[in-house]
Amino acid sequence: MCRWAAYLGDAIFLEDIIAAPSHSLIAQSHGAKESKLPTNADGFGVAWYGERPEPGLYRDILPAWSDPNLKSLGRQIKSGLFLAHVRASTGGATSRTNCHPFVSGRWSFMHNGQIGGFEKIRRALENPLPDAVFNQREGTTDSELFFLLMIDEGLSRDPHGAASRATSRVLEASYHARIDPSLKLTAAFSDGEALHAVRYATDSQAPTLYTAAFANRVGRCIVSEPFDRDGRTWHEIPQSSFVTMTSDSTSIRPFAPAAARLALAG
Numbered sequence: 001m002c003r004w005a006a007y008l009g010d011a012i013f014l015e016d017i018i019a020a021p022s023h024s025l026i027a028q029s030h031g032a033k034e035s036k037l038p039t040n041a042d043g044f045g046v047a048w049y050g051e052r053p054e055p056g057l058y059r060d061i062l063p064a065w066s067d068p069n070l071k072s073l074g075r076q077i078k079s080g081l082f083l084a085h086v087r088a089s090t091g092g093a094t095s096r097t098n099c100h101p102f103v104s105g106r107w108s109f110m111h112n113g114q115i116g117g118f119e120k121i122r123r124a125l126e127n128p129l130p131d132a133v134f135n136q137r138e139g140t141t142d143s144e145l146f147f148l149l150m151i152d153e154g155l156s157r158d159p160h161g162a163a164s165r166a167t168s169r170v171l172e173a174s175y176h177a178r179i180d181p182s183l184k185l186t187a188a189f190s191d192g193e194a195l196h197a198v199r200y201a202t203d204s205q206a207p208t209l210y211t212a213a214f215a216n217r218v219g220r221c222i223v224s225e226p227f228d229r230d231g232r233t234w235h236e237i238p239q240s241s242f243v244t245m246t247s248d249s250t251s252i253r254p255f256a257p258a259a260a261r262l263a264l265a266g
Helices: 025-031 068-076 119-128 142-152 159-174 259-265
Strands: 003-013 045-046 056-062 078-086 102-104 107-115 183-190 195-201 210-214 219-223 239-243 248-255
Touching: 003 025, 003 068, 003 107, 003 183, 003 195, 025 078, 025 183, 045 068, 045 107, 045 210, 056 068, 078 159, 078 183, 102 142, 107 119, 119 142, 142 183, 159 183, 159 195, 159 239, 183 259, 219 239
Parallel strands: none
Antiparallel strands: 003 078, 003 219, 045 056, 045 078, 102 107, 107 183, 183 195, 195 239, 210 219, 239 248
């Protein structure tokens, strides 16, 4: 499983999360503690927001710990909102186009988890997408496709509802293919204003998710696993939850697939 970290608040250097803490994202790339595999070496990526509405994006296939460019960028780039990800592939080649985060317009998205039986339902999920959405597909991962499903389900208008309806489409495709639905979804996404995250699984083992105030309370972070245990209180996000962070508030709501879309599965 992958590891990721997102931040919203006053502008900080990217290295303050990806490199500086004792259990930073780079440290987690070769020594994760709350993942099935400790090594996340199949590429990395960072999306950050600055003066323009669309995010900056840097991705590469090197392990995060071995890329000097990432360390240099982390020391120079400041942002009040960024998403950072280290990848452990559960499917799809190791390529830049398969590295997270994925970007569409002003939106960025990253994911930890997988769609079970993906190759059996991939075409059923891709075929209904309108050309304007499908043509944004650059890689081959289930994560990128889930992002496109959310876009098709109205991400720009209703982030919570779009994630719920996209989840329903995955489960419906599994039922139609006569396979047991299996989805692990711990994802973060943003439009440059708010930061959203979801923790969900079809079983009781959703990938971990935590949130905490950043040092000196200049902002908040949401992470796959804590990147330090020194004087900071980490709060685990319950399974089946949807998180929305803004500059002045954090809300946690229940999350479940859209019931109406699942009616045919009964």
